Amino acid sequence: MDTDPTALTKKERARQAIEQAAYELFMEQGFTATSMRQIAERAGLALGGIYNHYAGKEEIFRAIILDRHPYKQILPLVVNAKGKTPEEFFRNAAREALNELGQRPDFLKLMFIEVVEFNGRHISVIMREILPQVLPVFEQLAARRKSLRQIGPVLLIRSFIAMFFSYYLTEMLIQGSALAKLMPKNSFDTFVDIYLHGVLKETS
Amino acid sequence: MDTDPTALTKKERARQAIEQAAYELFMEQGFTATSMRQIAERAGLALGGIYNHYAGKEEIFRAIILDRHPYKQILPLVVNAKGKTPEEFFRNAAREALNELGQRPDFLKLMFIEVVEFNGRHISVIMREILPQVLPVFEQLAARRKSLRQIGPVLLIRSFIAMFFSYYLTEMLIQGSALAKLMPKNSFDTFVDIYLHGVLKETS
DNA sequence: AGAATAAAAGTGAACGTTCGTTCATTTTTA
DNA sequence: TAAAAATGAACGAACGTTCACTTTTATTCT
Numbered sequence: 001m002d003t004d005p006t007a008l009t010k011k012e013r014a015r016q017a018i019e020q021a022a023y024e025l026f027m028e029q030g031f032t033a034t035s036m037r038q039i040a041e042r043a044g045l046a047l048g049g050i051y052n053h054y055a056g057k058e059e060i061f062r063a064i065i066l067d068r069h070p071y072k073q074i075l076p077l078v079v080n081a082k083g084k085t086p087e088e089f090f091r092n093a094a095r096e097a098l099n100e101l102g103q104r105p106d107f108l109k110l111m112f113i114e115v116v117e118f119n120g121r122h123i124s125v126i127m128r129e130i131l132p133q134v135l136p137v138f139e140q141l142a143a144r145r146k147s148l149r150q151i152g153p154v155l156l157i158r159s160f161i162a163m164f165f166s167y168y169l170t171e172m173l174i175q176g177s178a179l180a181k182l183m184p185k186n187s188f189d190t191f192v193d194i195y196l197h198g199v200l201k202e203t204s
Numbered sequence: 205m206d207t208d209p210t211a212l213t214k215k216e217r218a219r220q221a222i223e224q225a226a227y228e229l230f231m232e233q234g235f236t237a238t239s240m241r242q243i244a245e246r247a248g249l250a251l252g253g254i255y256n257h258y259a260g261k262e263e264i265f266r267a268i269i270l271d272r273h274p275y276k277q278i279l280p281l282v283v284n285a286k287g288k289t290p291e292e293f294f295r296n297a298a299r300e301a302l303n304e305l306g307q308r309p310d311f312l313k314l315m316f317i318e319v320v321e322f323n324g325r326h327i328s329v330i331m332r333e334i335l336p337q338v339l340p341v342f343e344q345l346a347a348r349r350k351s352l353r354q355i356g357p358v359l360l361i362r363s364f365i366a367m368f369f370s371y372y373l374t375e376m377l378i379q380g381s382a383l384a385k386l387m388p389k390n391s392f393d394t395f396v397d398i399y400l401h402g403v404l405k406e407t408s
Numbered sequence: 409a410g411a412a413t414a415a416a417a418g419t420g421a422a423c424g425t426t427c428g429t430t431c432a433t434t435t436t437t438a
Numbered sequence: 439t440a441a442a443a444a445t446g447a448a449c450g451a452a453c454g455t456t457c458a459c460t461t462t463t464a465t466t467c468t
Contacts, residue, residue: 032234033236033321115313116313119376120376123377123380124380124381127378128381128382147405148403148405149403152388155388155391156403158374158387158391159395159398162373165369166370169315169366170365170369172319176327177331178332178335179358187359191363194399194402196404197353198399198400198401199290199294199360199399200290201350202406202407
């Protein structure tokens with residue numbers, strides 16, 4: 001038989017097809033609204049076959065969260081962002097993360113589904129993986145008291161991530177509304193500016 | 205018969221009971237996971253009776269969005285917030301909104317359900333109501349070029365709202381995770397500070 | 409190597425449940 | 439006394455999962 005080590009086994013290819021189909025459908029319709037039949041059809045196998053690879057529907061979602069979540073691509077970009085000053089670092093990290101996220105416009109929905117349908121049940125496993133990588137970077141940043149206002153590393157992480165979340169959440173919320181028409185084009189740049197400098201002018 | 209004009213008619217009381225029950229259940233379980241039977245039971249009437257008041261399940265959700273959404277209470281607090289300086293205004297508005305939101309911890313879920321299950325379909329009606337009230341206030345704010353950096357009124361609104369969203373979204377995401385244990389107590393104050401002054405120290 | 413064979417994966421009908429909605433009927437309201 | 443509201447059984451559809459069965463894959467033995 002063919003033993004090309006670069007080729008995925010048939011088993012693995014089936015798993016990937018199931019996860020890919022489920023990922024797309026969850027993004028399009030949400031978790032509850034997506035049926036196992038739809039997943040099977042898009043993955044190109046029969047309904048019952050799914051259960052040879054996953055114990056059930058929620059396990060597919062968990063698998064997606066664990067090894068298909070966009071943070072896998074984004075995290076390295078942030079952690080490895082360069083910059084002589086913290087401002088440079090934040091701007092580079094934000095820009096690179098945004099570029100990657102721009103390719104995957106539905107990334108936030110995974111988080112919303114997680115919150116709405118599972119009350120954040122699966123997040124802790126992500127955190128366990130993210131934190132050891134990200135915390136040292138932001139600890140070094142927070143220590144630069146000359147450049148940064150006094151904000152602890154944990155809140156620095158949270159607020160940095162929150163900037164992306166809030167940008168995309170408000171984008172999804174206002175899409176198609178009157179506010180969307182009034183919105184400037186490069187709004188994310190302003191979000192980064194506000195994160196860095198605030199809305200107030202310096203008082204000096 | 206009793207014609208006390210302050211009393212709700214029986215019809216109205218039934219509608220309120222249905223909306224209240226549905227609101228609670230949607231918050232607890234999400235829209236799709238909540239059944240009409242659960243709504244009927246908690247509202248204290250029979251299954252079929254709901255359809256004498258609402259055409260279907262989604263119309264209940266729409267009614268909740270329209271006249272039970274927390275922004276009804278919060279919007280006036282923000283619009284009527286006082287403050288000699290923009291900073292005072294923002295801090296007062298943020299504090300009062302947060303107090304109100306603290307009483308209604310599930311407020312954000314309504315938005316998430318809206319995004320996850322309806323792709324933001326019902327937001328435009330909210331915007332049509334909010335914008336005329338809120339835009340003038342933020343236009344006046346944005347015009348104070350001495351105090352505020354150059355940010356248009358529309359982005360000023362969006363980023364101000366986004367501050368709350370990002371705070372609560374990250375709170376829901378990290379709850380129960382390792383990051384939550386490391387989080388300082390009064391994190392929202394820091395979010396407001398970052399919104400006002402940014403994370404960077406002034407360069408002067 | 410090639411045949412035998414046990415394990416894994418694929419199939420789609422069937423199962424039991426639950427869903428949103430409808431309906432004929434009764435009770436309450438105006 | 440006519441309209442509105444309440445009732446819960448019934449309907450058809452869809453759901454996640456299981457099942458008996460066939461096909462494919464991987465391993466063992468000659």
